[in-house]
Amino acid sequence: MHQRPPLTPLAEALPSTVPFVGPENQERQRGSAFRARLGANESGFGPAPSVIEAMAQAAGDMWKYCDPDNFDLKAALARHLAIPARNIVIGEGIDGLLGLAVRLYAGPGDVVVTSLGAYPTFNFHVAGFGARLVTVPYRNDREDLDGLADAVKREGARVVYLSNPDNPMGTWWEAADIEAFVAAIPETTLILLDEAYGETGPVSAQPSIDFSRPNLVRLRTFSKAYGLAGLRCGYAFGDAEVIRGFEKVRNHYGINKMAQVAAEAALADQDYLRWVVARVAAGRERIAGIARDNGLAPLASATNFVTIDCGSDGAFALRVLQGMLSRGVFIRKPIAPVLDRCIRVSVGPEEELAIFEEELPKALEDARG
Amino acid sequence: MHQRPPLTPLAEALPSTVPFVGPENQERQRGSAFRARLGANESGFGPAPSVIEAMAQAAGDMWKYCDPDNFDLKAALARHLAIPARNIVIGEGIDGLLGLAVRLYAGPGDVVVTSLGAYPTFNFHVAGFGARLVTVPYRNDREDLDGLADAVKREGARVVYLSNPDNPMGTWWEAADIEAFVAAIPETTLILLDEAYGETGPVSAQPSIDFSRPNLVRLRTFSKAYGLAGLRCGYAFGDAEVIRGFEKVRNHYGINKMAQVAAEAALADQDYLRWVVARVAAGRERIAGIARDNGLAPLASATNFVTIDCGSDGAFALRVLQGMLSRGVFIRKPIAPVLDRCIRVSVGPEEELAIFEEELPKALEDARG
Structure with a gap:
């Protein structure tokens, strides 16, 4: 019998289980494909035709390593946001950037604050670097800005995470509220403002961009909205020196070249983005209507999904979820207390929403059993 | 004046400079594209036509997140390697997997052993997690197996890195030597055996696959050889429990879907791989011949590049390198003492090697100046 090499104490303490279950895994378990894929907040409308074409054209170039500076994509984003490129860092999705930020700012035992039931991948990173997560309950299905700020100050947090618009509830705060929150956070606490759903929300929910607060990273x-989830490409912007700190630890050749090409093409096609955003807004109405037709209460949403209050407890909503999954409709649900009374349905093409409409009453009937 | 949030002490101590300079950066500096791209050990022969077609077909699907289990690709690799899927982990290139391995096994102050002048990205990760790097000089342009094993034992190293075939020298050890090395390393030390160039080397350089040593990760x-550098996809295999440990820290949605599709298609087209490998072997001969025609000494190579002894010191080889770069030929060179007397030239299509052939005498003449 051979020994195994010892993990670091930090790594030893982490679970080896896969924390995230993808729809493909569920499809393998059930032995057939989902009829509707409305659970991962993807854009079922797909990337722009111009972006698909750019990808196809670039396929033969994939033998080349990516440009580790992400120069062209950063330049395109700088133009798009009207800020200098030095204020931008590209990452392997927001997931990758969140991991780097936690690694840079929160060591073992340091406190990190988030909302109870907010993005689980962020929590995975916090645990992974040994920091201590402090959670603040949602209030009226919104992230509790005052509660988060109080927790930051009380605990001396190194990092605080906030998503606006919010996942998994779809709710949002207006820019003035976000600005007041930022002002209330000590300058020594890094604020990670996740605006993954920024494009589908009201413009009024986005603070204007300035770098007066070096501790704010967006x-x-x-x-x-750009429909490129599979390519893993996100970005962060903020104070130039804070942004430069990501160079310390990022995988410099980590952004795949196809993502660089596709993201630049996607930025160039704002007409398509506007078309998608309009479809998302219409899809939210459609989902909300289906919910109301079934006696449920959809939450107002600024995202590409609608969270629906099933009107009872978490156990009931879980039965609804399971009923939908068993009928081939991939959706998800919040898991934290109170939020867990809801299911979460991503906007998708009408064919898939029609399947949702057809199956929801049956799942509800079964759940009421 | 606002404060900035403090980095962790470990992050604070790391440099913020970009450690890796890509050819695109050099092209921007010089104001024109390179005429020949022979410096990054990419495959200028490109991906297989079947793989390019698979990428083009998949472009429209990029709105979906990847399967976080990498199920299909792992299954394909399991068939290819004739091992169970549970012994395999997929990563964002070998770069990404090296970072995860260091994170799992080497904490602040722990010793990690590598060769002086070996893969710099590995060293970047070691520094990034605060471990202490101990280097062993090459011996006769090969990694010094005995020296590495001695250093591991003397220093109580937690991790040792070895590439076979080697980058940047192109040299290699036979399987029996590697096996003896593995047997000489304590079971409590993780061995990272980087076989990035495995496909282009002799089969005799690859130990057969078994998992009797849990501390060996390949x-x-x-x-x-598969020509997909831009997509960032590598894999590691070894003891199932050691492999499962990567689940603790990997970015579960980190492998882009295009890479999943392309890698699976590439594995399915072994005819193309054989064609590339034959081209690489012929290209090595071609580069070696050019070197000899110019009075230089090419090293025998098992990789997709040839390292050429310029017959003098590091300063001379640097002048040769600079002369080639200024003539539009992107190549690189080793930087560690003794190795630095060489330049390193990747195999590429004949058009590019012809440019190399044309420009090398001029760069040599200038360097001898």
């Missing part, structure tokens, strides 16, 4: 992605 | 990639 994160956006090509995974949602 | 790493391979789709970046080299």
Whole structure:
């Protein structure tokens, strides 16, 4: 019998289980494909035709390593955001950037604050670097800005995470509220403002961009409205010196070249983005209507999904979820207390929403059993 | 004046400079594209036509997140390697997997052993997690197996890195030597055996695959012979429990879907791989011949590049390198003492090697100046 090499104490303490279950895994378990893929907040409308064409054209170039500086994509984003390129860092999705930020700012035992039931991948990173997560409950299905700020100050947090618009609830705060929150956070605490759903929300929910607060890092992605979740490309922007700190630890050749090509092409096709955003807004109405037709209460949403209050407890909503999954409709649900009374349905093409409409009453009937 | 949030002490101590300079950066500096791209050990022969077609077909699907289990690709690799899927982990290139391995096994102050002048990205990860790097000089342009094993034992190293075939020298050890090395390393030390160039080397340089030594993790990639460097996809295989440990810290949605599709298609087209490998072997002969025609000494190579002894010191080889770069020929050179007397030239298509052949005498003449 051979020994195994010892993990670091930090790594030894982490679970080896896969924390995230993808729809493909569920399809393998059930032995057939889902009829509707409405659970991962992807954009079922797909990337722009111009972006698909750019990818096809670039396929033969994939023998080349990516440009580790991400120069062209950063330049395109700088033009798009009207900020200098030095204020931008590209990452392997917001997921990758969140991991780097936690690694840079929160060591073992340091406190990190988030909302109870917010993005689980962020929590995975916090645990992975040995920091201590402090959670603040949602209030009226929104992230509790005052509660988060209080927790930051009480605990001396090194990092605080906030998503606006919010996942998994779809709710949002207006820019003035976000600005007041930022002002309330000590300058020594890094604020990670996740704006993955920024494009589908009201413009009034986005603070204007300035770098007066060096501790504010805002994160956006090509995974949602731009329809490129599979390519893993996000970006962060903020104070130039804070942004430069990511150079210390990022995988310099980590952004795949196809993502560089596709993201740049996607930025160039704002007409398509506007078309998608309009479809998302219409899809939210459609989902909300289906919910109301079934006696449920859809939450107002600024994202590409609608969270629906099933009107009872978490156990009931879980039965609804399971009923939908068993009928081939991939959706998800929040898991934290109170939020867990809801299911979460991503906007998708009408064919898939029609399947959702057809199956929801049956799942509800079974759940009421 | 606002404060900045403090980095962790470990992050604070790391440099913020970009450690890796890509050819695109050099092209921007010089104001024109390179005429020949022979410096990054990419495969200028490109991906297989079947793989390019698979990428083009998959472009429209990029709105979906990847399967976080990498199920299909792992299954394909399991068939290819004739091992169970549970012994395999997929990563964002070997680069990404090396970072995860260091993170799992080497904490602040722990010793990690590598060769002086070996893969710099590995060293970047070691520094990034605060471990202490101990280097062993090459011996006769090969990694010094006895020296590495001695250093591991003397220093109580937690991790040792070895590439076979070697980058940047192109040299290699036979399987029996590697096996003896593995047997000489304590079971409590993780061995990272980087086989990025495995496909282009002699089969006799690859130990047969068994998992009798849980501390041996072997790493391979789709970046080299398979011609997919831009997609960032590598894999590691070894003891199932050691492999499962990567689940603790990997970015579960980190492998882009295009890489999953392309890598699976590439594995399915072994005819193309054989064609590339034959081209690489012929290209090595071609580069070696050019070197000899110019009075230089090419090293025997098992990789997709040839390292050429310029017959003098590091300063001379640097002048040769600079002369080639200024003539539009992108090549690189080793930087560690003794090795630095060489330049390193990747195999590429004949058009590019012809440019190399044309420019080398001029660069040599200038360097001798």
